[in-house]
Amino acid sequence: MAAIDLNSDIGESFGTWTLGDDEAMLDLVTSANIACGFHAGDPSTMRRVCQAAADRNVTIGGHVSYPDLLGFGRRFIDIDPAELRDAVLYQLGALDGFAQVAGTGVAYVKPHGALYHACSSHPVQAQAVVEAAHEYDPSLAVLGAPGSPLLAFTEAMGMEPIAEAFADRAYLPGGGLVPRSESGAVIADPAIVAAQAVSIAVDHLVTASDGSAVDVRARSICIHGDSPGAIALARAVRAGLEVASVRLHSFVL
Numbered sequence: 001m002a003a004i005d006l007n008s009d010i011g012e013s014f015g016t017w018t019l020g021d022d023e024a025m026l027d028l029v030t031s032a033n034i035a036c037g038f039h040a041g042d043p044s045t046m047r048r049v050c051q052a053a054a055d056r057n058v059t060i061g062g063h064v065s066y067p068d069l070l071g072f073g074r075r076f077i078d079i080d081p082a083e084l085r086d087a088v089l090y091q092l093g094a095l096d097g098f099a100q101v102a103g104t105g106v107a108y109v110k111p112h113g114a115l116y117h118a119c120s121s122h123p124v125q126a127q128a129v130v131e132a133a134h135e136y137d138p139s140l141a142v143l144g145a146p147g148s149p150l151l152a153f154t155e156a157m158g159m160e161p162i163a164e165a166f167a168d169r170a171y172l173p174g175g176g177l178v179p180r181s182e183s184g185a186v187i188a189d190p191a192i193v194a195a196q197a198v199s200i201a202v203d204h205l206v207t208a209s210d211g212s213a214v215d216v217r218a219r220s221i222c223i224h225g226d227s228p229g230a231i232a233l234a235r236a237v238r239a240g241l242e243v244a245s246v247r248l249h250s251f252v253l
Contacts, residue, residue, distance in 0.1 A: 003247040004201040005220035006238065007031040007143070007164065009063055009112065011049040012040035012226055020225040022049050028234040030250040031059040031220065033110045033143070036091035039065035039073025046098045054102035059250040061143060064091045064129065065112040073113035074180070081128040088132035096136075107252040108141035108162065109133045111150070119150035120176075126150040130157055141252060146175070146217055162251050165206065165218035167197035167237050168227060173208045175216065184209070186227055193233045194240030197221050201246045219251050 010026070011034040012019045019040065026032060032053045035041030041049075053060050065073035067087055079087075088109070096106040111119050111129055119126040126149040133140045134157050141160040144150040151161035168187045170178040178185040187193050199205050200216055208214045223234045241248060 001245060001247055002201050003249060004218075004241065005030050005162075005251045006223065006234075006241070006248055007033055007061070007110075007220050008223045008225045008230075008234065009033045009035070010225040011035045011045050011063070013045050014040050014042050014069070021231055022225070023052050024231045025223075025225050025234060026052050026056050026058050028231070028238050029058060029223070030248055031061055031108070031252070033061045033063035033112075033222075034095055035063050035112070036065070036095045038067050038087065038091055039063075039069065039071075039112050043094075043098075046095055047101070050095070050098040050104070051102040054099070054104045059107050059252045060095070060099050060104060061108040061110050062092045062095045062106050063110055063112045064088045064115065064132075066115050068114070071114075073115065076114045076118060079125070081124050084125055085128040085132045085135075088129050089136055092132065092136045106137075106140070107250075108143055110143035110164075116144070117177075120145050120148040123149040123153075127153050130154050130159070134159060143220060162220055163218045164220040164222055165200045165216045166222050166224075167193045167200070168223055168233055171206045171208045171214055171216075173210050173212050173214065175214050178209055186224070188227070188229060188233075190229070190233050190236035193223075194236040197237040198240050198244045198246070201241060202244055
């Protein structure tokens with residue numbers, strides 16, 4: 001029987017600005033990438049979402065970012081690696097404080113937005129992220145793109161690399177994601193999103209933007225919590241996976 005983890009980026013509200021339905025998403029996923037305050041999130045949001053995740057036995061991950069609240073972490077920053085390492089360590093400590101109060105802890109790290117993509121194309125930044133995670137807790141897993149320097153450094157440092165794929169993002173023929181600046185980069189049709197998730201979990205394939213089949217080996221599938229209709233998409237994905245007899249559980253057991 002196929003098995004997969006279902007993760008989502010949540011906890012991205014900030015002050016009086018509300019984004020997404022965290023509690024509803026936590027009822028559907030098995031792992032939660034919680035914003036740590038650098039691209040979104042604030043202390044009260046982190047406390048609330050960590051407690052909600054703990055109440056549902058959902059695994060907590062630190063969704064670490066460049067220090068870019070204004071740009072929602074979606075702008076590349078040519079940051080000194082030592083500064084990036086310290087920024088990631090700072091975020092992990094902040095989130096883990098709230099996770100510990102909720103009776104659990106941070107189990108993995110996933111870069112957000114531009115930092116996620118940089119960890120596939122800028123090995124020095126990828127190494128800084130992994131070094132911060134290793135310094136904080138060598139038992140942490142690291143979630144990232146298949147074949148990325150991020151996961152290579154993770155494995156080299158004796159930590160657990162977790163490859164992920166996206167149910168709600170369009171893919172390029174080479175296996176990368178269609179840039180958000182391009183039309184069709186984010187998939188909004190629940191049926192298509194669910195079908196892509198099932199294809200990833202069962203056949204390890206996605207259909208690229210040119211119609212070609214792309215091999216995608218992943219242990220976790222992501223649904224973005226900030227997309228319009230995110231909860232409907234997540235419900236469709238979970239239902240589709242269950243109909244296909246795919247077992248859902250966190251990669252952290």
